[in-house]
Amino acid sequence: MAVPTDVFSALANPVRRKLLESLREGPRAVNDLAGQFALSRPAVSEHLQVLRHAHLVREEPRGRQRYYHLVADPLAEVHDWLHPFEHYWRERLRSLRDLLDEENP
Amino acid sequence: MAVPTDVFSALANPVRRKLLESLREGPRAVNDLAGQFALSRPAVSEHLQVLRHAHLVREEPRGRQRYYHLVADPLAEVHDWLHPFEHYWRERLRSLRDLLDEENP
DNA sequence: ACGATACGTCGGAGAATCCCGACACGTCAA
DNA sequence: TTGACGTGTCGGGATTCTCCGACGTATCGT
Numbered sequence: 486m487a488v489p490t491d492v493f494s495a496l497a498n499p500v501r502r503k504l505l506e507s508l509r510e511g512p513r514a515v516n517d518l519a520g521q522f523a524l525s526r527p528a529v530s531e532h533l534q535v536l537r538h539a540h541l542v543r544e545e546p547r548g549r550q551r552y553y554h555l556v557a558d559p560l561a562e563v564h565d566w567l568h569p570f571e572h573y574w575r576e577r578l579r580s581l582r583d584l585l586d587e588e589n590p
Numbered sequence: 591m592a593v594p595t596d597v598f599s600a601l602a603n604p605v606r607r608k609l610l611e612s613l614r615e616g617p618r619a620v621n622d623l624a625g626q627f628a629l630s631r632p633a634v635s636e637h638l639q640v641l642r643h644a645h646l647v648r649e650e651p652r653g654r655q656r657y658y659h660l661v662a663d664p665l666a667e668v669h670d671w672l673h674p675f676e677h678y679w680r681e682r683l684r685s686l687r688d689l690l691d692e693e694n695p
Numbered sequence: 696a697c698g699a700t701a702c703g704t705c706g707g708a709g710a711a712t713c714c715c716g717a718c719a720c721g722t723c724a725a
Numbered sequence: 726t727t728g729a730c731g732t733g734t735c736g737g738g739a740t741t742c743t744c745c746g747a748c749g750t751a752t753c754g755t
Binding site for chain 2: 570
């Protein structure tokens with residue numbers, strides 16, 4: 486099926502990002518998660534598979550449903566990659582703020 | 591042509607991430623950037639186009655070359671998206687550290 | 696035991712992505 | 726002016742992504 490397995494690719498899709506956001510509030514079953522999208526349930530199921538391969542979620546069978554849990558750990562890799570860039574955009578924000586302060590003291 | 595325009599998709603490709611890393615050390619011309627990849631120059635040029643559409647780089651014509659500059663600002667969007675998750679992976683790291691401390695005091 | 700429910704996965708269609716060689720255009724050096 | 730250099734973009738092939746309906750399997754309620 487050729488499922489992407491790295492965190493960056495997993496985050497490239499807006500549906501998958503929304504799924505992770507939903508799971509922040511606690512574990513949820515697939516049908517429950519699928520409800521918020523204009524998508525077939527199998528489509529959502531496949532997005533969950535991508536998240537599983539990236540180790541961003543964990544499955545917990547509960548009767549005939551499966552509850553998905555957020556596993557945020559791999560997001561640290563993205564955060565770490567971002568870190569050396571942080572200095573650059575903060576600098577730009579600072580100059581912007583200084584400029585506005587000058588115009589409107 | 592259908593070039594992705596959002597930051598998350600721009601970061602999904604390892605070549606584009608490497609390009610941004612290189613640009614952290616200062617502006618560079620295309621041939622110079624292309625040198626570090628086992629890729630044709632047009633391929634690199636198209637990756638740069640994606641980064642341009644995502645506003646992650648800026649062009650500066652200099653004679654017959656074009657120097658590309660890093661524009662880190664859009665990365666703040668990724669950082670902001672990540673922020674509500676930070677608490678979760680930090681918690682896990684903390685429990686892991688506590689566990690190791692117990693075993694090896 | 697039987698039908699309904701919750702879910703994964705498969706086959707395949709359509710679109711997007713990635714890469715290349717070919718070509719076009721502006722700039723520089725001689 | 727002419728030829729080499731640096732780069733963008735186009736046409737097209739190969740692969741991957743995204744999505745759907747159909748089907749299989751396990752679990753639950755009755």
